[in-house]
Amino acid sequence: MSEARIANAQPQDESATRRVRAALMQKVNGDEEMFALGGSIARVIELADADEPGPHDLAYFVLSDVALTQRILRLSNTVRYRTVSGTAVTTVSRAIALLGFDNVKTTALAMLLVDTLDNGAHAGSVRVELEASLCASLVGREMAKLSFYQGAEEAAIGALFKNLGALLVASHEHARYREINQLAAAGKHTPAQASQMILGCSYDTLSAAVLAEWKIPDVIVRAQAALPPGTLKTAGSRAEWMRQVASFSLEVARLLGRHGGPEDAAATPEARALLARYGAAFEIDAKALERLFTNVAEGMQGLMESMNLQPLPKPEPEPGDGLPDVLMLATLDAGEEEEGAWPSGKPKNARELLLAGVQDVTQLRANGKARVNDVILAVLETLYRALGFRFATVCLKDARAGQYRARVSFGPEQARVQAGFVFPMSAPGPARGGRDLFLLAMDNDADLMISDAASPKIRELLPSWHRALLPDAKSFIVLPLVVGKAQLGFFYADRAQLAPEGVPPDETAMIRALKRQVLAALAAG
Known part of the structure; x- marks a missing residue:
């Protein structure tokens, strides 16, 4: 200058x-x-x-x-x-x-x-x-x-x-x-x-x-x-x-x-x-x-x-202006390859992701300082990421209000969907008078993994609040949280696509291992 x-x-x-x-x-x-x-x-x-x-x-x-x-x-x-x-x-x-x-x-x-x-x-x-x-x-x-x-x-x-x-x-x-x-x-x-x-x-x-x-x-x-x-x-x-x-x-x-x-x-x-x-x-x-x-x-x-950023070399003057030598920013996430996924969005390495999540949650509880909410959140996140869900939440019983209510969740429009995910503990079922899928799962402590929510027999068990709130849910899971005879709530997660690939036995075992960690934390807390 x-x-x-x-x-x-x-x-x-x-x-x-x-x-x-x-x-x-x-x-x-x-x-x-x-x-x-x-x-x-x-x-x-x-x-x-x-x-x-x-x-x-x-x-x-x-x-x-x-x-x-x-x-x-x-x-x-x-x-x-x-x-x-x-x-x-x-x-x-x-x-x-x-x-x-x-x-x-x-x-x-x-x-x-x-x-x-x-x-x-x-x-x-x-x-x-x-x-x-x-x-x-x-x-x-x-x-x-x-x-x-x-x-x-x-x-x-x-x-x-x-x-x-x-x-x-x-x-x-x-x-x-x-x-x-x-x-x-x-x-x-x-x-x-x-x-x-x-x-x-x-x-x-x-x-x-x-x-x-x-x-x-x-x-x-x-x-x-x-x-x-x-x-x-x-x-x-x-x-x-x-x-x-x-x-x-x-x-x-x-x-x-x-x-x-x-x-x-x-x-x-x-x-x-x-x-x-x-x-x-x-x-x-x-x-x-x-x-x-x-x-x-x-x-x-x-x-x-x-951040995959390489350190800058020592600054050297450019001829005539004293500025550092120009180094282009390293491409963020360069060289990372995404794992393959099924058309439903479920990662093909779901087993490895679930196993890592089980180890993560086990270690979280082992340190003796984790609160129940920390364990629930870690399990919910593992299910959401490892299985490629569109929306995932944990729904807990509000005994005073006589309702089940979503407490925390992940996914697009998470706040809106979570606000609507509320229903009575003794709600009537579909129009035919039967009980709904969620209450049946709770009463029987049955882990449900629905690959096609549009099938007639499944659809007639879906309560009206779910059909109105999540009309495009094509596949989902329900994992009841029952300690003794106390029905405390459940995990729910869904996709906007069918999931014909299902859940093989090894993945099922790890999903249940995650659920057991939550049950143990609930029982201890």
Whole structure:
């Protein structure tokens, strides 16, 4: 960039810089993918583990995206998180239990950013900023472990979005991004000053503005604000601490991105400068900082593996502009082959998936900490994924209301169908006066696997509420949950296609093994 161009970038032309900033915000807000990203991010952030439905809602959100499901499962099976027994984690429910609710929540947010901001035209620059964002979120997670503040885990989210401004400019205004980098590389301006000159606002201000537009909670928006210069004191509030963590996390991410291993990074003048600025505020010394670097580097390796992203090579200047060498984003999920499926949608490797689910649920119960709801959710997810169902739910008895009512479910239009999946415990059957299929299954404790729901003899046993709610259900299963003589409810799952392939004996045995785990949990709980 020429000296004349730099001079023209100075803030005296305020109207020009404001137009640049306004144009960028308009571009971001008008981009359909970015609009959808904002909605998805807001939805994930509002999921709270303080409420009973929290883990289920998060599991459902992840399961609604096949690619996201695969990446969360891959992450939970990396060396860093793999269970002591070496048993593979095959359900999102188990992944949440293993990784932790907040860990999965932040990881899902990071993966949403990767998916949406993969920009083929400027992939190298976008990738640099994505890696900085992902790494910052891991630093924030490590810092949360050291904090006494309630809800400290939110710091990982604040840190993840600290770099959002740079990420959006790299993706949507790459020419401006190059200008900012060139101005900062000259050494006379910080990135904040350079972005202020080129955009009319700093990267931090842009990050906060976009997050506010997406209706992200204020505490996360405020965490994007710049800190005063110089040595920092211990934060006087959780909000101030989150601001400190967000800034520190991005600085650590930048430092680790510039150097090889954590040991090399810890020995640099930049690391000493970090300690001088943040050491007193966070009560960390050189050894603690090096441990932090090591933990973050290990976490980053697992996160990159889970998304099939190869690490970027060390940045090298391009002739004439000082930008990193362009490296196209690795294709997400590259090389993965989908297993074959029957026309009904049932995977042909259902046996292997069921077996893995049985092992998963057995291990979940073996640790002695799983609640009944955790076991039910893990079994429901296994049935849903392993057998390729369109809709799956667990229906439990509400003795006070005299009804059976769906409690949790997976599948398209899950909320609508679940709301309608309610019927009296002593409801009359079809018009001919016989009892309905669901009550017959409960009374006889019979596991039903219906391959053709349209056959006359089956259809006449289907209650009117089921025919109205799920008119296109062509095949389904009903697995009663009966402990002693107490009829507690049942699992139900269906497809919109016939399932003539049926369920062979080995699969049946594993389905019943899953059901026995639930019955044992119900009896014990």
